[in-house]
Each structure stands twice: as C-alpha cells, then as structure tokens.
Amino acid sequence: MEKEKVLEIFEKLEVINKGHFLLSSGKHSDTYLQCAKIFQYPNYSEIFSRELAEKFKGYRIDVVIGPAIGGIILAYEVARQIGVRALFAEREDNVMKLRRGFEISKGERVLVVEDVVTTGGSVKEVIELVRSLGGEVIGVGTIVDRSDGKIDFGVPFESIVKLQIKTYEKEECPLCKEGIPLVKPGSRKL
Template structure:
C-alpha cells in the first residue's frame, strides 16, 4: 500500500483544534504537531523518503534541520538521500552549528523542517549555512501552512499545503473572545515575547 501524507496526518492525530501560540509568535485556532507523526519510525521513514523524492535532482550533499522540530524529519530525509544530517540549534537566541558539525565551502545543503508557517526558523538556518560557505539548494517541509507564497529565495516544496489561518497576537479573535491559549511549540522565548 502506498503511503499518503494526508492519511498519515489524520491517522496519527497531528492536527489539533483550540487556541495556540505558534513558535512563530502568531496565534491560531489550529496547530500541527508533526511530532505525533514522527514518533512512529515507519511514518517518519515514509515522510523522509517522500521529501527526499522531491529533491533528488538537486545533488544534495547534506541535510540540515532546525532543532527541535526539524531534527527527525531532516534525519530521515538525509537517510533516504544517502547523505549526512546536521541540525542547527539556538544558543543565546541565535541559530548555530554545535556538537562538532561543520559545512564545507560550496557544499550543497537541503534545509528540512516539519511545518513552515512564516519560515523564520528556516531563514535563520539558511543564513547560517550560507555564512559557513554552504550552498542551500532547497527547502522542504512535511506541511506548508505559509499561505501558498514561498517565504524563501530557493526552491520550496512540501508534502502537504494547508490553509490554516494565523494572527498577530494583537489581532487574534480567539484572544478577544477570552479563550485561553496553549503553548505547544518549542520556542518558549518567542511565546513569552508575544504576550508583551
């Protein structure tokens, strides 16, 4: 049986309804928690294989994902492409390569994320790769919820595009309605700033 991303997302309960502070700092009535999909090794493998298939022509030499959401899917994509996997993580609020990771001059790097909303974390990773001399050949994600306008200057491809509304904190109708918000993301510092 062929693997289908929409069925897998439904099967693993990735989409939640409520009031959420997104890691981008925006608010939404829906939240994509791809960790629920990626907790299953077989699903993660299939998603990585599907993403790798979108970038086979780019001659990728390394895959990188932002910690935390991009780590597992970047690894599975790299495994399917037969290349190494790195991850970028924040130190003092800045994306960095740590743990002995490095990028060679001119190395062809694919950036992979689980969900893209504004593309902020991915752009930080792109800037990091380029500052180290790497060449970003594309961006991929499991879910694109950016509204259909690529936030990147390189090719961007996703397994699924969803039109999920999000709001600046001051414009959020859920806040105005007094509905308590949850903070499901991994970037607490942005969530705290959005209250301000």
C-alpha cells in the same frame, strides 16, 4: 502522496489539534500541527521523509540540515533516504548555530528541511547560518506548508502538503477576544 492520504495519517496520529495556540512564529491560530507525533513511528517517518527526498531527486545534495527540534528527525531521515550527512542547528543565546562538532564545509550543497513552515522564520535562520559557513542552500523542504504561498526562500521550496490554516497577530486574534486560554505547544525558547 495525495493530500487526502496525508490528512488520513494526520488524523490517525492526532497531528492536527484544535484550540488557541501560540505558534513559534509568534502568531496565534486555532490549529496546531504536532508533527512530532509522526516521528514516534519509524514507518511514518520513513514514508514522509522518502516523499520529501523524492521531491529533490536530481539535485546534488551533500548535507541535509533542520532546525531543532522539529527538523532533527526529518533531517536525519531525509538524509538517510538520499545517502548523505544529517545535521541540525539549534539556538544558543537566541541565535541558530551549529554545535556538537557539526560543520558545513565551503561549497557543500545543503538541503534545509523543517516539519511545518508557517512564516519560515526558523528556516530563514538556518539558511543564513548555512550561507555564513560557506554552504550553498539548494532547496527547502517541509512536510506541511501552511504559509499560504507567502514565502520565498530564494531557492526551490517543496512540501508534501499545503494547508490553509488561519493565523492571527495577537492584536487581531478572535480567540483572544473570546477569552479562550492560549497554549504554547512549540519548542521555541525551550
């Protein structure tokens, strides 16, 4: 999918928000991507998930997993497109775990998906979880890569769109210095 088409859909669905945001990575930004707005529309969920699934065509995948909350619907829909199981990992005592009877068997080939990747923190936690359970992570997929090419997961990393959006450490944030109120829209520590 062309970047212009992705941005057109994002604009239509009001995915891109401007302000002063605390990202789940702990960084600050003047832009927040609320990809949950995509998932309220099954047709857009299917379009983006199919696009992501296509990027891993030819890989043998047994399971697709995503971190809660942003990766739940994406994992399900990508798994549906591929025809495999979907799982999600969630935090318990601030540690990513499989709950609800979910399991990964030793040797299962796992695709990790997330809606937006900035620092890759949640994805790295899920990768560690999968490996600790004996699964083999074969790739990482995301709708939006806003990492600016700074992340190496050690496996193929594919995105539908790459966006260069500035992020700041709290101490260096010009929005903080201007006194603009900070908003925490993400799901971490819910």
